[in-house]
Every structure is written in structure tokens, then in C-alpha cells.
Amino acid sequence: MEIRPLTADDLDAVLDNRRRAFGIIPAGDLEDWRAQVVPVLEAGRYLGVADGPRLIATSRINDFTQWWHGRPISMGGVASVTVAPEDRGRGVGRMLLRATVDRCAELGHPVSALYPAATRVYRSLGWEHAGALHRATFPAEALRAIGPAERSAVRRMGPGDAAEVIEIMGRVHAGARASGPICWDERTWRLWLEEEDDFLYLAGDGFVIYRWDGDDIEVDTLLAGSEATARTLWSLVGSSSSIATSVRAIVAPDDPVFWLIGERKKDEVTQTRWMFRVIDLPAAVAGRGFPDGVTLDTVVRVEDPHRPANSGAWRLSVRGGTGEARPAEAPPGSVPVLTAGGFSALFAGVPAATLHRSGTLTVPRGPASPDASGASGAPDASGASGAPDAPDVPGASGVLGALETAFRATPYMLDAF
Secondary structure: OEEEEOOHHHHHHHHHHHHHHHOOOOHHHHHHHHHHHHHHHHOOOEEEEEEOOEEEEEEEEEEEEEEEOOEEEEEEEEEEEEEOHHHOOOOHHHHHHHHHHHHHHHOOOOEEEEOOOOHHHHHHOOOEEEEEEEEEEEEHHHHHOOOOOOOOOEEEOOHHHHHHHHHHHHHHHHHOOOOOOEEOOHHHHHHHOOOOOOEEEEEOOEEEEEEEEOOEEEEEEEEEOOHHHHHHHHHHHHOOOOOOOEEEEEEOOOOOHHHHOOOOOOOOEEEEEEEEEEOOHHHHHHHOOOOOOOEEEEEEEEEOOOOHHHOEEEEEEEEOOEEEEEEOOOOOOOOOEEEHHHHHHHHOOOOHHHHHHHOOEEOOOOOOOOOOOOEEOOOOOOOOOOOOOOOOOOOHHHHHHHHHHHHOOOOEEOOOO
């Protein structure tokens, strides 16, 4: 078997594998699918496993920008992982995913994310559950009643507005110190903004994309950088309440809409989970944003058998909203140890105490070295502060609290891929 980058000549075989794995693509959507896939093939972002003349497995690496505490970082979004039905159970998928991790590194992505069909194989290779895509259902009338106190000017948008949409996303996510949301490239945005069945509106600091779904409304994205724009766009969607009963919207878990609607007795929200992996540890830490008021100086050891360059002792330093990871000296058993998935989850804001209880982070059996850990800082934007519950081990509370304070985040995405 051979693993190789696929080309446009492999397009029909890629489509065949995709259909066998995920189902038939409607004839009306085939042209759009080809328009999105061909540039990915040409960029060397589609890997395949060939067994002689047969293509038996594929994986695609999307080129994304992802925000972490408001700072953009390059992210490889792994998708379209397929194995031909007659070749499953041979270890082909695992072999391909190892090559996919390496290809992410070659492409310059410090981090990677994916939506798993099954957790086990991805977890064994260093991805770990980190965040979710949240889909909320609102009464259309509740959105109509929001009503803007001050109306933002809006206009219809189209493919020519792709660059402005990307710029607005960067401003809004940076201002909100968001963690997890992604942005596609301008070419893909142009394709999406050509959709004839979507309703597209642009404001100076926000935009909305929505459509009819039967008798109800589905909101793909609604992003707003101010109260006036949030009120204007949500009430615009709700203006269809004379026909639509419900609105289903992909939102952030702390989206302002939850505080704008008049009645909120319960939230009707479903989650689709996604997994995350650090590919290049020092580059990922350097690219991530951190709370401004937090300082950290902690040594940890990481065990990443599939990316040996990530393995070993690292001194994690945070100051002034930026971080650094430098190789360090630490005798075995003297500092916390994280698996590859454990460090990826920590990076994504999973509490250190949770990781300890799940077995992906272990702490030394004795007092921590005075220069090995320490953090101080004010609460982050979520308002949370203080050390987490810690195991009954001397020094562990300070170590876990330091890590949790620095890496605290509530990651989410607004896109599936």
C-alpha cells in the first residue's frame, strides 16, 4: 500500500470513496462539491492510500484560520476521512491518519481539529474532545420582538463581499476573545455567497446568512460586534415570524441573543462535538492568545509518540497575553506529565483537574519544585477564577490551578466541515 497526495486525476475515485462512506451526493450539489474539492487536490491537501490501482482510503486537510482567546492561528481541519468498506479492519485508517498528522505539520499548521465519526481511533493518535458546535432553537416571534433600540444599516451581500466578511470575522472574534471559531479562505467564501437560496445581509460590524428550511428558518451564521447590530440582525431574521414558528441557529454558547430575547425559561440547544490536536507544540503556544492579567511559569512533560518533536519537558511561560514553550530540564517524576491528547485538551481549555481525573495528566508524588510552577492573574472574560479541585498530593493544587488559570477557554465552532 502507498500513501500519496491525490491530484485532480483522482477526483472520480475520491468521489466514489466519499459516496461509499457518507452517502450519495445529490446531483444538483455535485458541481459545487467538485468546485470545492479540486483546489484542495491541487494544493496537496488530499491524501490517499492506494492498494495497487485502487484508491482505498482518503483524508482532506482544510486550510483554516482558528481563533484562540482572540488570536488567529493556522489550523488544519481534517475531513472526508474514508476507508473503502471492503478494506476496513486492516489498519488502513490509522495508517492514513498518522500520515495526515505529519502532513498538517508539513503544511505549517500548528494545530488541527476534526468532527469525529468515532472517537477511539482519533484519541489514540492525539486528538481529544475540546469543544462543540451549538445549534439553538428559538421561537421566531421572540427574535422579532428583540427590536433594535438603534438600528444598524444593513445591505444585501454577495460574492464580492467575501474579503469584508473575513475582515469582520477577525474583528469580532478578536474583540470577543473567542476560542475555537474558524474561518474559510476567500475562495470558499465566494462560493458560499453565491448560494441563491440563502439570504445574506451585511452590516458594518456583522453579517447574517439564513434560509428557509420547510416552514422554519435556519441560520448558518449571525455575527455581530455591537448591541445595535445584534439586535438589528436577529430581529431581521425574526421578521418572518408570521410564517415561521421556529428559528434554528448555530450560535456561540454565550451568544448575546440569549440575553436579548424577552423570555428565557429554558434553552433548547443541541451539541455536535469536535476534537482538537496540537501538531507543533511551541508554535501552537506562541500563536495562542491568553488572558492579559495572567502570568505562568510552569514545567510540564508531554508524551507524544506520533510527534516526537512535541515530547519531553517544556517550560510554559505566559505574560501579557502571549505564551511561550521552551525545552526544559526536568527529572522524571518531578513535573506533571500529559499525553498528547491531554496537552491538546489543556490547550483548548479543558480544566487540568478534569484531565488529572481522566488519566491524561499525572502529577508528581511529592512537593512541586519551587521554580517549576506558579501563576497569578485576574478572572478571564468568563468571570471565572480560582484553582480547580485538586488531588490530595502536596503541590498538585498549585500546579493544576496555574495551568487552568492560564489556558482557560470555552471553545466552540460556528462551522461544520
